[in-house]
Amino acid sequence: MLLSMLKVGEQAKVLQLNNSSKMIKRLNDMGITTGVNLKIVRCAPFHGPIELEVRGFNLAIRYLEAQKIIVEKRL
Amino acid sequence: MKIALIGNPNSGKTTLFNALTGTYQKTGNWTGVTTESKLGVYKKDKTTQIVDLPGIYALDSKSPDEKVALEYLKENKPNAIINIVDGTNLERNLLLTTELLTLGIPLIIAVNMCDELEKNGFEFNSNALSNKLGVPVVTISALKGKNIDVLIKESRKLKSPLKRQNLGSIEKRFEYIESVLVGVIDKKKTKSQIATERLDKILMDKVWGVPIFFFVMALIYFLSISIGSVLGDFIENFFCAFSISTKISLDKIGAKSWISGLLCDSIINGVGTVLAFLPQILILFALLTIIEQSGYASRIAFILDRFLSVFGLGGKSIIPMTVCCGCTVTGLTATRTIENKSERELTTFLSPFMPCGAKMAVFGWFSAKFFNGNPFIATSMYFLSVLVIAISGLILKKTKRFCGNGNFVLEIPTLRIPSLKDIFFVLWEKTKDFVLKAGSVIFLTSIALWVLINFGFYGYTDGNIELSFLFNIGQILKYLFYPLGFFSWETAVSVLTGLMAKEAIIETLEIVSDDYTALFLNGWSVYSFMSFVLLAPPCMASIFTAKKELCNKRVFVLTLVFQTLVAYVVAFVINLMGYLWKNGLLLYLIVVIILMLIVILLIRNMKISKKEKENAV
Numbered sequence: 001m002l003l004s005m006l007k008v009g010e011q012a013k014v015l016q017l018n019n020s021s022k023m024i025k026r027l028n029d030m031g032i033t034t035g036v037n038l039k040i041v042r043c044a045p046f047h048g049p050i051e052l053e054v055r056g057f058n059l060a061i062r063y064l065e066a067q068k069i070i071v072e073k074r075l
Numbered sequence: 076m077k078i079a080l081i082g083n084p085n086s087g088k089t090t091l092f093n094a095l096t097g098t099y100q101k102t103g104n105w106t107g108v109t110t111e112s113k114l115g116v117y118k119k120d121k122t123t124q125i126v127d128l129p130g131i132y133a134l135d136s137k138s139p140d141e142k143v144a145l146e147y148l149k150e151n152k153p154n155a156i157i158n159i160v161d162g163t164n165l166e167r168n169l170l171l172t173t174e175l176l177t178l179g180i181p182l183i184i185a186v187n188m189c190d191e192l193e194k195n196g197f198e199f200n201s202n203a204l205s206n207k208l209g210v211p212v213v214t215i216s217a218l219k220g221k222n223i224d225v226l227i228k229e230s231r232k233l234k235s236p237l238k239r240q241n242l243g244s245i246e247k248r249f250e251y252i253e254s255v256l257v258g259v260i261d262k263k264k265t266k267s268q269i270a271t272e273r274l275d276k277i278l279m280d281k282v283w284g285v286p287i288f289f290f291v292m293a294l295i296y297f298l299s300i301s302i303g304s305v306l307g308d309f310i311e312n313f314f315c316a317f318s319i320s321t322k323i324s325l326d327k328i329g330a331k332s333w334i335s336g337l338l339c340d341s342i343i344n345g346v347g348t349v350l351a352f353l354p355q356i357l358i359l360f361a362l363l364t365i366i367e368q369s370g371y372a373s374r375i376a377f378i379l380d381r382f383l384s385v386f387g388l389g390g391k392s393i394i395p396m397t398v399c400c401g402c403t404v405t406g407l408t409a410t411r412t413i414e415n416k417s418e419r420e421l422t423t424f425l426s427p428f429m430p431c432g433a434k435m436a437v438f439g440w441f442s443a444k445f446f447n448g449n450p451f452i453a454t455s456m457y458f459l460s461v462l463v464i465a466i467s468g469l470i471l472k473k474t475k476r477f478c479g480n481g482n483f484v485l486e487i488p489t490l491r492i493p494s495l496k497d498i499f500f501v502l503w504e505k506t507k508d509f510v511l512k513a514g515s516v517i518f519l520t521s522i523a524l525w526v527l528i529n530f531g532f533y534g535y536t537d538g539n540i541e542l543s544f545l546f547n548i549g550q551i552l553k554y555l556f557y558p559l560g561f562f563s564w565e566t567a568v569s570v571l572t573g574l575m576a577k578e579a580i581i582e583t584l585e586i587v588s589d590d591y592t593a594l595f596l597n598g599w600s601v602y603s604f605m606s607f608v609l610l611a612p613p614c615m616a617s618i619f620t621a622k623k624e625l626c627n628k629r630v631f632v633l634t635l636v637f638q639t640l641v642a643y644v645v646a647f648v649i650n651l652m653g654y655l656w657k658n659g660l661l662l663y664l665i666v667v668i669i670l671m672l673i674v675i676l677l678i679r680n681m682k683i684s685k686k687e688k689e690n691a692v
Contacts, residue, residue, distance in 0.1 A: 048381030
């Protein structure tokens with residue numbers, strides 16, 4: 001499933017990042033890599049940015065970017 | 076010996092730099108406060124140079140402010156690197172360290188915010204970290220200046236290390252870091268992180284987040300105007316008394332009347348009028364600094380990102396725009412943290428519309444003189460500027476240049492209680508800037524104005540202002556502003572001096588005019604003048620900053636033309652509304668506009684349904 005489909009409070013493991021190589025590099029540098037576990041902290045309304053908790057800190061990305069990240073939901 | 080400070084954005088490099096060098100550079104709790112490298116000298120040993128570099132996440136970054144750090148390392152090989160890492164966020168901070176280790180430059184790790192860790196009962200094993208990474212580690216608190224001298228002492232002892240192999244893919248590097256951190260620190264949340272989570276639930280609420288933001292900004296404006304004007308009156312009265320007493324004593328010793336005129340009426344009064352706005356500006360800056368330092372600015376960026384993308388801007392545009400409420404020059408340098416080019420340029424284009432401290436001084440003066448000091452008049456300027464930015468954004472987004480909506484990765488830092496020391500420093504710097512400005516630009520315009528008033532084509536005017544150069548200049552210029560409703564020569568001249576510094580507008584009007592009510596037709600034209608001041612290209616200093624940030628002459632010229640045009644049109648519309656209101660026609664106009672909108676919508680709908688029909692066929 002896509003990261004953008006997760007609900008607030010759900011946790012997931014990143015499987016694949018699909019984006020421009022520049023953007024993937026940026027996400028990687030900020031700690032979003034394949035295999036990392038993350039948690040959705042909050043979503044801004046009307047498909048606004050999504051706040052994630054990853055590697056012990058909080059990060060916001062846009063909905064469009066979240067649509068390009070494939071994840072596996074963790075229960 | 077040259078030491079470079081390197082680390083992730085918002086890890087406290089600038090705070091450390093300030094503590095080491097005893098100087099003051101701007102800090103804040105958002106990523107990317109430092110956008111250029113700054114050189115300083117260690118205060119306890121002048122032979123040690125310290126360089127503060129913009130924060131970077133990795134060594135081959137593409138964003139313009141991050142490039143500065145990388146280029147610096149490559150070109151001026153420093154003798155040592157202090158890699159400053161945020162102790163509350165080690166996992167990501169150490170990623171950069173793994174890259175720095177491959178450079179072959181002597182390196183020491185400074186783990187910052189160790190006081191925060193101690194307070195929360197964390198046990199941090201710096202020896203274990205040092206052994207595992209093979210480089211010295213010092214725990215420091217940049218804010219409290221703890222251990223910073225040990226850090227410098229240790230970094231002097233560093234020897235040239237062997238170049239290390241790159242660890243390979245990013246996943247492998249994070250795996251390595253995870254293995255390093257085992258036994259160094261436990262993974263749990265600090266108290267302030269838990270408090271942040273609770274506060275964020277309110278500050279970033281889906282429904283309440285935006286109203287809270289608008290309330291906070293309006294409150295900041297309201298407080299600085301209302302409290303500031305009370306304190307400002309004291310200063311103004313002081314200078315008034317000073318001017319009168321100087322005049323009396325000059326008359327006593329028999330000085331020529333033009334000398335006391337120049338000194339008392341022009342210089343002392345001119346400088347006094349401008350200094351009277353110091354309290355307003357200081358309160359404004361203190362409150363804006365709290366917003367930056369606490370980390371609220373990043374929350375604002377989060378809640379407003381979706382909303383701002385409608386206007387071709389992004390959440391990160393809000394930081395430069397908020398800073399522009401204080402000063403356009405600092406605000407424009409903050410645009411560099413926006414990665415996306417079209418959003419960055421549009422922010423540079425539009426944020427000068429924000430009412431900066433100097434403009435606010437002008438509005439304060441106008442509302443005191445024309446609207447009985449009603450604080451809502453000046454506060455309404457803030458909303459007018461937001462409205463103009465929104466409409467211009469909507470229009471400009473349709474152009475090819477600004478259509479691209481880009482990427483956005485924003486760190487949401489832990490909320491922090493702002494340090495009084497930093498707020499004090501900001502206020503001190505601003506006071507210095509402001510007094511210097513009053514002493515230089517305002518002083519010189521005072522003299523220039525005096526010359527232009529007292530001399531004309533036939534020499535010394537001897538008090539007859541209608542023979543002066545200034546009067547003649549104003550006579551020509553005033554026709555330009557006829558459609559805007561302020562057609563006295565005095566206002567025309569003040570617009571010109573306002574280009575130097577916005578405060579000069581008040582100064583000019585105070586010097587050249589005795590009866591302010593005669594300058595304007597009615598309240599509407601005063602408001603039209605205020606909106607022209609708000610939107611017209613700001614002072615020279617910020618025009619030059621905009622040129623530097625845009626790096627493109629064509630876009631820069633376009634910016635100036637656009638801003639002047641917008642200012643002219645908006646002021647014209649306000650004046651027109653006033654005219655119609657006076658003649659009882661405003662209501663008709665509104666009805667006509669609504670009817671026109673309905674007709675346009677109907678035609679559009681018909682066109683769409685026609686297309687659908689064609690498609691169906």
